[in-house]
Structure formats: structure tokens, C-alpha cells
Amino acid sequence: MQILRRLTKPVSHLVVLGLLALSLHLPAAQAGMIGTEAVVNAAQAQQNRERLHNAFSRDDVQAQLLARGVDPAQVQARMDSLTDEEVQTLASNMDQLPAGGSVVGALVLIFLVLLVTDLLGLTNVYPFVKKSR
Structure with missing residues (x-):
């Protein structure tokens, strides 16, 4: 019986230390209600981003970009880095321009x-x- 206690004591210490280490590194999850306006704005922003990507991926637009010395890949990278407000402004300006x-x-x-x-x-x-x- 003494042998069993001597073996289980270090194993139990390792299990306790492992559980403590796992619980210290995991942040607590926080849940909350998401408003309808936030969902609609996110969907609208995604729709505007897709519209801009479709407009700038057309062959005639890319040909004009290359004619002016602009790399189309750089344009796509910059469009990906735009904020939602900037995408909204650009998409609304596209609607209003002739x-x-x-x-x-x-x-x-x-x-x-x-x-x-x-x-x-x-x-x-x-x-x-x-x-x-």
C-alpha cells in the first residue's frame, strides 16, 4: 500500500499542475446580444466589398490600371485594407458618378x-x- 501511495502522490501533483496551467491560459468566453443593426451593417459592408472586388476585377478596368502604371494586385490589397466606412463611401460614390x-x-x-x-x-x-x- 505504501508503494501505491508513493506513486500516486507525484502523479496527482502533475495532474493538478496541468489543470491549473490550462485554466490560466484560456480566457473566459463572453456572450452578449447582437443588435439587428450590427448584423445588417456587417452584411451591407460585405456586399459592398464584393461589389468593389467585382468592379475592379473586370478586364477593362485592369487594363486601364495597367495603362496608368498601377498594379491590380496592389489595388486588391489596398481594397482589402479599407475600413467598412471607407468601403461604404466608395460604393456610394460609384453609384452617384456618371x-x-x-x-x-x-x-x-x-x-x-x-x-x-x-x-x-x-x-x-x-x-x-x-x-x-
Whole structure:
């Protein structure tokens, strides 16, 4: 019986020390209620991030980035580091900006098309164009 007590005493000390060591390193879990607004904001932020990634991963956008000397991988890395507020601002600005340019650009294009057709004699829009007939 004495032999058994001598063997169990060090083993029990090791078990107690092991349990104490495990309990000291594990933080206590804390639970709480998550509001609906937090869930909706997180889902909206994720949706905006996916939308930006889809927009910047298009071939024409990446070609324009490369033409301007910007590495598309660097753009993706920077987009991943944006905060949720910055992603929201960028996504809302994408909705508000014109897709193809400005109104002034469209007016200049129309002016040039009418000028060329007037020079070719197909139309008679501008009185200052001298037509050769």
C-alpha cells in the first residue's frame, strides 16, 4: 500500500499542475446580444466589398490600371485594407458618378459629329461652315 501511495502522490501533483496551467491560459468566453443593426451593417459592408472586388476585377478596368502604371494586385490589397466606412463611401460614390463621362464630353462629341457631317455636305447645321459644291 505504501508503494501505491508513493506513486500516486507525484502523479496527482502533475495532474493538478496541468489543470491549473490550462485554466490560466484560456480566457473566459463572453456572450452578449447582437443588435439587428450590427448584423445588417456587417452584411451591407460585405456586399459592398464584393461589389468593389467585382468592379475592379473586370478586364477593362485592369487594363486601364495597367495603362496608368498601377498594379491590380496592389489595388486588391489596398481594397482589402479599407475600413467598412471607407468601403461604404466608395460604393456610394460609384453609384452617384456618371458611367461614361460628363455631360460636357457628350456635348463636345455631338458638336464634332455634326461638324464633320456638315463639312462632308451631309447636313446643314452650322452657318459658318463653307461647303464646297
